Amino acid sequence: xxxxxxxxxxxxxxxxxxxxxxxxxxxxxxxxxxxxxxxxxxxxxxxxxxxxxxxxxxxxxxxxxxxxxxxxxxxxxxxxxxxxxxxxxxxxxxxxxxxxxxxxxxxxxxxxxxxxxxxxxxxxxxxxxxxxxxxxxxxxxxxxxxxxxxxxxxxxxxxxxxxxxxxxxxxxxxxxxxxxxxxxxxxxxxxxxxxxxxxxxxxxxxxxxxxxxxxxxxxxxxxxxxxxxxxxxxxxxxxxxxxxxxxxxxxxxxxxxxxxxxxxxxxxxxxxxx
Numbered sequence: 527x528x529x530x531x532x533x534x535x536x537x538x539x540x541x542x543x544x545x546x547x548x549x550x551x552x553x554x555x556x557x558x559x560x561x562x563x564x565x566x567x568x569x570x571x572x573x574x575x576x577x578x579x580x581x582x583x584x585x586x587x588x589x590x591x592x593x594x595x596x597x598x599x600x601x602x603x604x605x606x607x608x609x610x611x612x613x614x615x616x617x618x619x620x621x622x623x624x625x626x627x628x629x630x631x632x633x634x635x636x637x638x639x640x641x642x643x644x645x646x647x648x649x650x651x652x653x654x655x656x657x658x659x660x661x662x663x664x665x666x667x668x669x670x671x672x673x674x675x676x677x678x679x680x681x682x683x684x685x686x687x688x689x690x691x692x693x694x695x696x697x698x699x700x701x702x703x704x705x706x707x708x709x710x711x712x713x714x715x716x717x718x719x720x721x722x723x724x725x726x727x728x729x730x731x732x733x734x735x736x737x738x739x740x741x742x743x744x745x746x747x748x749x750x751x752x753x754x755x756x757x758x759x760x761x762x763x764x765x766x767x768x769x770x771x772x773x774x775x776x777x778x779x780x781x782x783x784x785x786x787x788x789x790x791x792x793x794x795x796x797x798x799x800x
Contacts (some may be wrong), residue, residue, distance in 0.1 A: 554580030590707045601644035602637045602656065610656065622653025630717065632660035662715035667717050669710030670703050675724055681694055686716040693724045697784075700727035701781040736771040736776035741792050744771045748788055760794045767793035 600617050604611045614620055632638055637658040644646055668685055670678035675691075682689050696704035704725040708714065731751055736744045747753055761772055766776055772789040 533780070535697065544789060545797075555730070556799040574733075595650065596647040597650055598641075599642045599644055599646045599648050599654065601784070602654075603642050604632075605637050606635050607658070618650040619648060620653050621649065623655045624658065625655075626658040626790040628661065628663040629659040630662045632659035632661070639641055664713045664715050667706065667708055667710050667712050667714060668718060670706060670722070671710065672698060672702050672704060674724075678722060682720055682722070687714070688717055690719055690721050691720065691724055693726050695727065695729040696725040698725040700725055700747070700784050713792055728785075730781040730783060731786075732787075733774075733782055734778045736774045736788075737778075739771050741769055741771065743776075744790065752781065752784035754785060754787050755790060757789045759789070759791045761791055764791040769793060 597618050599619070600613050601763055604614060605613070611621060627638065629638055635660045637656055640654075643657040648654075656769050663686075665685055665687075667687065668681050672684045673681070679689050694704055702725050704723045706723070707721040731753070734747060734751070736747070739747070745755060763772075770793050771790055772793050775789045776786070
């Protein structure tokens with residue numbers, strides 16, 4: 527290991543000694559070469575500076591305004607187009623590019639933003655970019671009738687609506703959406719609140735006592751309550767309770783839904799048998 531190191535050190539010493547032994551003529555030549563490179567670099571820098579000066583002062587001159595020539599940009603927020611144009615004309619400015627976006631609170635046609643901003647300085651005749659309001663975004667209420675509560679809520683909220691709930695008796699199956707207010711398809715501004723009515727199922731009716739009523743009276747009463755007559759059984763009676771309701775099912779005071787069938791037992795009409 528020591529042999530290679532010693533040889534490398536010896537070679538380095540030889541190179542340094544050779545450098546010191548260079549002739550004065552060679553050293554002068556190297557110095558002249560270095561000064562030539564420096565002069566070339568300086569010439570390149572000066573040429574670049576001259577080119578920039580020529581381009582900005584002669585080819586594309588930039589107008590320089592004194593501080594007194596600037597005007598303050600007025601605040602146009604909330605103005606309609608006619609008002610904004612009058613204010614700009616009075617300030618020596620003009621309308622430039624125009625765009626518009628939806629906004630939940632600012633009425634349509636009113637200015638929401640501007641560039642440059644109010645209070646900034648601009649050259650006389652400069653054009654301002656103005657942004658007008660389209661008003662609140664409007665969307666149709668989704669029809670969620672007969673959907674489950676979770677599914678209906680997710681659909682309404684994804685459409686940008688807020689959801690409130692109540693419950694109602696309805697022919698729709700219990701736990702499903704019976705109706706909404708406003709109803710599906712109505713266009714509303716976003717955000718808006720939708721009242722969702724969740725069905726408790728059909729309303730329950732207390733079964734009336736029909737025993738002792740004439741058959742016709744019982745049929746009229748059942749029809750007025752939204753109940754239907756199912757099987758009618760007749761039972762022979764010996765001279766009394768003929769044509770009257772003897773029994774019925776469901777029994778009295780039972781809670782039944784509208785449309786429930788009622789089975790009646792009627793006393794048989796006629797004379798005593800021979």
